[in-house]
Amino acid sequence: MNAQTSCVVHDPLDVFEARRCLGRVVRDLGFGRIEGAELAIVVTELAWNILKHGVRGRIDIRAIESSTRRQGVEVVARDEGPGFVDLRSALIDGCDDRGPIDPSRMVARRGLASGLGAVVRFTDSLAVEDDPGGKRIVVTRYRRR
């Protein structure tokens, strides 16, 4: 049973390894294909964000259970980069952590700034906390019944 796993995120190949780790956990927990695919997007976006904005870090994934005994997954993305200027802005599609992005910059920046928006849509909770040497983003997702 892969109830807990972690991987470093230092280069792009590590993003695929993080997805693979997630896949093992959700399979063992019996998550459905769609739930697993949504969580794979969550892990992928958090891992790319580590490389893009947080320099380097790690992803920890573990099985959790709610107070009502629903099974779920917690994903913790730690990195060494700067904190969010404005988290609420960063969670909105088309915005970075300072506000709306000029559409003419979208191609050059190679991203629509919708990664964290997807993370919010596919999870039940998201929190950003201080971590020694940086910060951590903690998300949870419970099985639908």
Ligand SMILES: Nc1ncnc2c1ncn2[C@@H]1O[C@H](COP(=O)(O)OP(=O)(O)OP(=O)(O)O)[C@@H](O)[C@H]1O
């Ligand atoms: N790990 C992080 N550390 C610091 N800032 C971050 C981190 N992740 C995201 N951000 C900030 O939040 C904003 C929104 O993140 P989001 O993932 O939605 O978009 P993006 O990474 O800019 O573009 P995309 O994900 O579409 O390629 C980023 O532009 C950045 O300002």
Ligand SMILES: [Mg+2]
């Ligand atoms: Mg992103």
